[in-house]
Amino acid sequence: MRTSLNELREMEGFLSGTMKPGETLLFRARLLLNPGLRRNVSLLRRCHAVIRWYGRKELKEKIQSVHNRVFTDPSRTTYRSSIEQLFHKR
Amino acid sequence: MVTCAEPKTLPGTRTDVRDLEALYVSAFPGVARFVSRRGGTFQDAKDIFQDALLVHYEKSAAGTHEITGTPEAYIMGVARHLWIRRFNRDRQLVPLDELEAQFTIPADFDTPPEHPELLGFLERAGKKCLELLSSFYYEGLGMKAISERFGYRNEHTATVAKFKCMEKVRDVIKQRSAHYEDFIE
Numbered sequence: 001m002r003t004s005l006n007e008l009r010e011m012e013g014f015l016s017g018t019m020k021p022g023e024t025l026l027f028r029a030r031l032l033l034n035p036g037l038r039r040n041v042s043l044l045r046r047c048h049a050v051i052r053w054y055g056r057k058e059l060k061e062k063i064q065s066v067h068n069r070v071f072t073d074p075s076r077t078t079y080r081s082s083i084e085q086l087f088h089k090r
Numbered sequence: 091m092v093t094c095a096e097p098k099t100l101p102g103t104r105t106d107v108r109d110l111e112a113l114y115v116s117a118f119p120g121v122a123r124f125v126s127r128r129g130g131t132f133q134d135a136k137d138i139f140q141d142a143l144l145v146h147y148e149k150s151a152a153g154t155h156e157i158t159g160t161p162e163a164y165i166m167g168v169a170r171h172l173w174i175r176r177f178n179r180d181r182q183l184v185p186l187d188e189l190e191a192q193f194t195i196p197a198d199f200d201t202p203p204e205h206p207e208l209l210g211f212l213e214r215a216g217k218k219c220l221e222l223l224s225s226f227y228y229e230g231l232g233m234k235a236i237s238e239r240f241g242y243r244n245e246h247t248a249t250v251a252k253f254k255c256m257e258k259v260r261d262v263i264k265q266r267s268a269h270y271e272d273f274i275e
Contacts (some may be wrong), residue, residue: 005253012256043267047260048227049198053209054220055228059147063140066111076115083119086126087135 011044113143117162121169128173138176142168145195151230171195208266215262219255226252 013019014027031038071080118139125135142165172195212220222240225231231239237248 005257008253008256008260012253043260043264044256047256047263050209050212050263051220051223051227051259052198054212055224056144056148057209058221058224059144059228060140062110063114063143066114067136067140070111070114070118079115079119083122084132086122087132 007040008044011041015041015044015048110143113146113161113165117143117165120162120166124166124169125173128177130173130177134177138169138172139165141172141199142166145199148196148228151228153230168195208263211266212259212262216255216258219258222252222255223259 010019010027014024019027031041070076118135121139121142122132122135125131125138130138145168146161146165175195222236225236225239226233233245233248233252236252237243237245240248240251242248242251
């Protein structure tokens with residue numbers, strides 16, 4: 001069954017630690033009693049992990065494109081050769 | 091269906107390309123010298139530096155930065171930590187514990203995703219939603235910044251869109267999880 005937006009909001013509050021202490025205690029008790037809720041929280045944790053991986057992958061690509069620009073920009077020839085020299089000495 | 095406007099890179103956000111390029115230019119030489127003196131290659135220096143830069147940005151986003159000096163010095167510390175971890179060298183010169191205490195690496199940093207193909211599937215099914223969610227969960231932007239970046243009228247509309255996007259992503263992951271027996275506990 002599709003979990004409602006309200007339940008999603010509640011689970012987000014629990015996982016992010018923004019839920020009030022009394023509500024957190026109650027939520028923990030519901031987790032113990034309700035296997036469906038446990039599965040939904042577990043699924044949401046995995047969603048967070050996948051989203052973080054997506055963000056990291058995008059940032060890695062952005063960093064690589066900055067590298068490509070720095071190491072091909074004609075105005076950075078001196079900079080580039082000073083670094084490349086470090087590895088040519090050996 | 092939830093749609094999002096094309097994201098714009100805002101000045102001052104942590105992935106602003108101009109900030110990234112300036113930091114790349116100022117911090118890379120130090121790491122390159124370090125790696126070169128220890129017998130590493132240009133590729134080693136590039137890999138270590140890019141990962142250290144990533145850690146720096148992730149810590150800034152999460153608000154868990156241990157930074158006490160300049161960003162360049164922080165990136166250098168993380169790079170040394172990564173160098174020792176990956177190449178198992180210089181342990182006798184710099185105790186790893188000391189580096190670990192000062193320049194911690196995120197726990198999931200070297201852990202590959204459980205199901206890499208899932209990410210590709212999600213990108214094809216809802217890249218815009220992934221971008222919106224990533225700006226919140228990975229970049230650590232607030233709802234005000236997100237509503238401006240994605241062109242929502244206000245924070246409330248952006249928050250509703252975020253929840254709908256999470257529902258969509260979750261439903262896709264749940265559907266696909268039928269392929270992975272271990273996926274749901």
